[in-house]
Ligand SMILES: CC[C@H](O)CC(=O)C(=O)O
């Protein structure tokens with residue numbers, strides 16, 4: 376397959392929704408989107424952190440209905456396209472249609488790396504609506520390369536126009552990213568993408584490894600505003616790519632300015648690698664489980680790392696957030712017996 380130009384998707388308004396406990400306001404979404412559009416960003420993803428329909432007690436209630444946020448983002452875009460994320464089982468067809476009606480041009484249909492079969496209807500529905508439909512294989516560190524290839528091929532067969540290797544736990548090492556992207560590139564006729572989390576401080580390095588192997592759909596989050604330690608820091612990646620002679624047509628100075636002046640003030644605390652986010656990458660746990668685990672640890676008087684290590688051993692997958700409290704309660708019981 377001939378290599379397409381690299382397209383960047385900015386995810387701070389979707390993956391970053393986890394970091395702000397889904398409390399984005401319309402004004403914040405408008406300000407960030409306007410500045411990203413002005414800088415020339417290709418795609419801007421806007422949804423609840425867990426995708427369309429994620430605003431629930433299980434995943435965290437949004438302050439503002441995501442459809443209002445999507446509508447506001449579309450209204451601010453002159454060139455950038457608004458994307459949405461949908462996890463089948465959380466988001467519905469009707470929410471997908473609504474997002475499309477409001478002007479979303481692309482949907483990433485996300486499944487666990489062994490469950491691509493649940494994406495068939497949503498991918499084909501999106502294509503029928505005339506949207507770009509891409510597959511997003513989450514927790515890609517947790518399955519062997521041939522399994523990932525098999526699942527990506529399923530998504531391709533449903534009509535996906537690209538499939539992402541999604542390092543949800545920020546647990547992949549650069550050579551593991553290379554082998555996954557290379558295998559997908561060698562087996563698919565569609566584009567391959569990469570989505571990183573920075574829990575082991577490898578997001579930029581892993582993204583470069585993915586690009587080196589031919590990934591052309593690349594995710595970033597301004598100021599790392601994403602779950603856990605965040606995603607590949609977009610403005611840093613753009614500077615590095617520029618130094619490597621890769622021009623993607625996005626204005627670096629404008630990105631630096633919006634990172635400092637518009638996104639920075641939205642971040643509660645600091646987006647750095649602390650023991651909690653490091654434990655996510657080390658244990659191989661879904662990045663969006665961090666805040667839930669920290670809350671459970673506070674409630675049961677535990678160290679969040681113990682909860683995360685246990686969740687890693689159990690190989691929990693997205694959607695099993697309710698397990699966090701169960702694990703915490705069980706650990707607290709054991710602790711009491713020991714005392
Ligand atoms: C819970 C959905 C998740 O945040 C999607 C994603 O960005 C990932 O798996 O990394």
Ligand SMILES: [Mn+2]
Nearest residue numbers: 390543570602
């Ligand atoms: Mn993510």
